[in-house]
Amino acid sequence: MKKLIKNGTIVTSSDTYEADILIESGKVVQIGRNISEVDAEVVDATGKLILPGMIDEHTHIESPFGGTVTAPWKTESVAAAIGGTTTVVDFALQPKGKTLMDGVDRWKQRAEGSSAIDYGFHIGVTDLRDDVIEEIPTIVKEGIPTLKVFMAYKNDLMIDDATMYKTLAAAKDEGALVMVHCENGDLISLLQEKCIENNQTEPFYHAVSRPIEVETEATYRAISIAEIVGAPLFIVHVSGDEPAEVIRAAKAKGLPIYAETCPHYLLLTIDELKKPNFEGGKYVCSPPLREQRHIDALWNALKDGTIEAIGSDHCAFNFNGQKELGKDDFRKIPNGGNGIEHRLTLLHTHGVLEGKLSLNKMVDQLSTTPAKVMGLFPAKGTIAVGSDADIVLFDPSKQQTISQSTSHQGLDYDMFEGFETTGAPTDVFLRGKQIVKNGQFIGQLGDGQFVRRNAFGYCYDTIK
Ligand SMILES: [Zn+2]
Structure with missing residues (x-):
């Protein structure tokens, strides 16, 4: 009807x-x-x-990590719906030694029949063999035009600069977009060891071992590699002033660089990590929460368009039994927080009502621009005839x-x-x-459908 x-x-x-x-x-x-x-x-x-229904371009639902797994589709998709989000683009991961499609198939199986809202997937590249490069056109044709690479998590997900170059080049040929986690994983590993040697094992040292400089350096390096390739790049979860400044400078040069931040970087400070009785472990995410000056800088970066999207980076681990894995060693705390349900209401309260964002800009950063960058627009991300x-x-x-x-x-x-x-x-x-x-x-699990997304989208407008 x-x-x-x-x-x-x-x-x-x-x-x-x-x-x-x-x-x-x-x-x-x-x-x-x-x-x-x-x-x-x-x-x-x-x-x-x-x-328009909100788009969350950054979620990790029912995702295995460090021997444990994040909260499932049956709860998180309902929480998203109640919060006004009708589409998520979730991060699938290539299992080591397997193909990209193996990763996508595993994630699809978990979401199918269990999601209350529409969903797409990015594919996290962990093992870029020659046969995997050859697989990229297929994956894009399957409606997955976004690849994710990690400069952090040494000896696990971290890729080297040559792999980043090759991923960007292969993605560019197919009109796909590479998303990057910018933190220098090699330095983090060293700084973490120093903390542990000094008996600094509490959650707060998670932040100490990941100073803003490791993010700034990696952001600059990622942009430089994308510039050499001539490819667009999407920088996920920007957490502070200096990385935003690097992105601002790249945009001023006319480079097709896109950036996202998250509600927790806009609203919570590093002080949360100091909470006693290991409560600080609840706030362990990467990059870490930072000082107030970074929060101010991020709101400014949203205002001037340096950062154009606000994803939740929802990656929900329980405190009991999951976060607790790192009680004696912050390196073992599963990284991630929550945000899938309250992203819209938090941004309305602290962005719109505090005069930092207009209503239209809020809609743009939580829905329209993510839809454009992720190849969902104009079917999603706006209210228009035909959408x-x-x-x-x-x-x-x-x-x-x-x-x-x-x-x-x-x-x-x-x-x-x-x-x-x-x-x-x-x-x-x-x-x-x-x-x-x-x-x-009042919906049903299974109402959500897999959404095939388009390649050669918005981010290719200036380089086609
Ligand atoms: Zn994430």
């Missing part, structure tokens, strides 16, 4: 206006004033903002306090525990089907 959303205010990345939206067969088919359609279920959006009816009704005055006890994420703590927020999604539609009503999940 058709649906007609009436009396709301549509907010896209560029416009804010009052109009009705007619939905048929999962798509937006008409937008206009006073649409009357007798044959449609009417949804009243009085007093609500109507936003998927992935739609969020947002009550801009709804007050909430974030707490693990009321969260839908499948973990036993919340990095944002006690944060008071204003504004929350009330109703969410996925390709026209209502999956959240009055803040309650």
